[in-house]
Amino acid sequence: MANLQELQELSAQVRRDILRMVYAVNSGHPGGSLGCTEFMVALYKEVMDYSTDFKMDGKDEDVFILSNGHISPLLYSVLARTGFFPVSELQTFRKLNSRLQGHPTTHEGLPGIRIATGSLGQGLSAGIGLAIAKKLNNDSHLVYTLQGDGELQEGQIWEALMYAGANKVDNIIMTIDANGRQIDGDTDDVLNLGSLEDKLKSFMWDVVHVKDGNDMEQVLAGLKEAKSRTGKQKPVAILLHTEMGYGVDFMVGTHEWHGKAPNAEQMESAMNQIPETSLKDY
DSSP states (O other), rough: OHHHHHHHHHHHHHHHHHHEEEEEEHOOOOHHHHHHHHHHHHIIIIOOOOSOOTTTTTTTTTEEEESSGGGHHHHHHHHHHTTTSSSGGGGGOTTTSSSSSSSOOOOOOTTTTOOOOOTTHHHHHHHHHHHHHHTTTTTOOOOEEEETTTTSHHHHHHHHHHHHHHHHOOOEEEEEEEEEEEEEEEEEHHOOOOOOHHHHHHHHHHHESOOOOOHHHHHHHHHHHHHTTTTTSSOEEEEEOOOOOTSSSGGTTTTSSSSOOOHHHHHHHHHHHSSTTTTOOO
């Protein structure tokens, strides 16, 4: 079990990894990756029960599905920093013949990746299928998914929400990155989602709020609370309120860094804002 300081240090290092990966190839999605860092670090370092001796079936361990697969720099950094593959491999991100594609894929055989994701709207359906399979296999472990709030504009999401609630799939925890922004602007302007809590509850989901998804203590408490509510005849959702681009002042408060790499001057400024750690850059 990591202590709070260790989790915060890892979060800082993951942010440095994200920026370096995206900058090196002038391509990728830094905004959402930086915003969800505390969540992913907490999930893999403190919450999930898994083995780095990776097996595709995920039997007898917790499973995570990144539905908004464009924030792959975050997932790759956390997988590497928790022992799934060498940290040095992060330098191959988005390069030809790399296992670290722009969106997670299974063809390259990267440990930690069980499904190709990033075609938005599909990850929750896949997660529900995995959760049902665990029940059929008498596997008491959980399935975790992460969705973007803009992703909830996809119709398939609501079919999946309806199915899981109606069928009492109570071994899944879906987290929504509620940062209020997507590629074209604020979610309220693109397609207003209304009250997500009311909608989720009407679909028979239990809902947990994390008011500050960039505060590690709040993230840990929210994940612990969500886990305690599983197995009670309802699927569980976490509304994780984050800031896109968190940790870099000029990336916060705008959708513009959803899918844009910093230039050299911006990169220097960003890296100066996130101090070096004892974990060291790759």
